[in-house]
Amino acid sequence: MPAIHYRLRWPDQTETCCYSPSTTIREFFQPGQAYPLSEFLDRIRAATQHSSDRVAARYGFACSAAADQLATIEARARLFAAQADASVALVAFE
Numbered sequence: 001m002p003a004i005h006y007r008l009r010w011p012d013q014t015e016t017c018c019y020s021p022s023t024t025i026r027e028f029f030q031p032g033q034a035y036p037l038s039e040f041l042d043r044i045r046a047a048t049q050h051s052s053d054r055v056a057a058r059y060g061f062a063c064s065a066a067a068d069q070l071a072t073i074e075a076r077a078r079l080f081a082a083q084a085d086a087s088v089a090l091v092a093f094e
Contacts, residue, residue, distance in 0.1 A: 007091040011080045021063040022051035035090040041077055
């Protein structure tokens with residue numbers, strides 16, 4: 001199953017490189033598009049679950065790296081939760 005990395009730009013303009021175990025994350029995001037924080041979190045949770053489910057279907061177990069990545073993203077997102085206009089951009093798939 002092809003894994004993919006993607007780059008996020010946070011409301012403070014910092015960027016992080018993230019991991020998905022499946023390229024199906026492309027179905028949830030458009031490169032260069034910014035998403036309001038709550039919408040971004042809904043999308044990244046759904047994308048991560050979908051990717052992890054694909055891994056489980058193929059290998060018989062969920063992807064712990066995907067779960068760890070999601071936890072890291074959620075922790076980072078909490079830093080911006082009080083900002084009414086906070087958005088996260090998916091800069092690019094790498």
